[in-house]
Amino acid sequence: MRGLAVEDGAHIVLPMAGTRVLPAVADACEETGVPCVSTTFPWQAYVHARGAGPAHRFRWTYHFSWGLDDIARVFAGMWERIAPRATVGCLWNDDLQGRLLRHERYGFEAALSGRGHTLADLGAYHEPATDLRAQAARLREHGADLVTSASPATDLALFHRQAREAGPRPG
Template sequence: MVAPLTGRLAPLGKPLSYVLGALAPRLRHVRNGGRRHEVSIAVRDSRSDPEAARQAVRDLVAEDRAQIVLTMAGTRVLPAVADTCEEVGVPCLSTTFPWQAYVHARGAGPAHRFRWTYHFAWGLDDIAAVFASLWEGIGGRGPVGCLWNDDLQGDLLRHDRYGFAPVTSARGHTLVDLGPYREPAGDFGPQVGRMREHATEVITSAATAADLALFHRQARQAGLRPRLITCSRWLTYPHTHTTPAPDVHAELADARVATLVYWSPDHPYRSSLDGTTCAELARSYRQDTGESWLQPLGLAHALLETAHHALATAGDPADRASVAEALATARLDTIAGPLDWTRGPTPNIALLRLTGGQWHPGPQGPRLAVVTDAGNTGVPLTGELTPAR
């Protein structure tokens, strides 16, 4: 396991570390072809840094003789892990990253078939469809202001084939690019000016919590107030979890940000390892850590379920090529939903279904309510979409 135990991604490493500890007793061995194989687990810290992540993979292969490497989180860290696994010839399984970004960050095209590396997540087109349903949930199809950075995420969201435009324009929405910005941002004056110029009352973004709060504050100071902000990436997690700044917390609570939902305690799935439900996993996490559930909790659990499945079904679980082949043909139901690598949008990818949610203020901090089941009608709604006033 390559996990962000320290550094800026460390909050996202907590669910992975928790699930690893909780499932450790069930992962000590695997049965394959009537034989029982002992399993050992080694964890290396990516330190939230691409070069440290590459070295972690090399150490796992050279020192721990890893047969499969698991990882999640990080726009640059995750591709660094996958690329290194491809270079050294060890199976890699990853998640929490739109598949287009996973492919493009590694310098490949959508039809490229990697030999050793596999991924499960959703697509940018899936996010666009969910966000469009949220925009439509407050009525009308006015211009949507796009607050996107000047890095990989922003470039892909703007892409004329893989980005938001093909999905949203087909539904009658007009996207207005407010202009790229460098993270972390120091001033959103130009973007706020374009928001005023184009009379955009809906904003979509993939900003960090701090940057989105700065934009919202400067928009309010200019006499503008978005009726709805949809934001992916860092805002799929509680803003109180990813930054300690009270002013950011207050600003985003006032903004009522909506986001994508890929896992929640109310999702109707069970673990393939022990039958644990989503609600039970979330409840155990809170009881054991004192913290609220995070969406990556379900994906971390599914990551380990899939690795176990690959070792149990491989022609030879001690042979890396056999494990990679098992991943390529894997089909299983997990606590994050059904996964099928034989029907992905591109080789090496299995898709997860999305719904839409909104952060509602609550006595214990922001609560993520599922407010639209567009994309996954099996997930119950737990709140109503509320525009900012």
């Protein structure tokens, strides 16, 4: 990024990346004084990945996106159409994203308080996943009706396959 800004004379950077790349690009833009405008990444993850708090104002970097709490409320609305008062298995990683999804203030539990859903954390895992059988077993232990996740497609496919191999889905 520094080469793009300094050597190539970039005037603005519009990154499209996730948990590891976007904060690094934004930090490099902040250091070099190149405007950076980003989106498609929950604002809490953007701010916390950069070691800041919600009130911090960056000088050169701008981010607009909905938050984890907004996402949780939208998901809850979908769940309520399928299974009101559902038990939802949460397949979240052990990275910043997973920690924020579990966060007592910004995470799903806080946003869904009072809506009647029970969230069952299936256990953190490291991406990319190689074995999610323990999470599939926890899904059954909790009698989860639904699964929510922010996992990449390959990890979701592995989880689905291993949960299916373990026997019938919860009813």
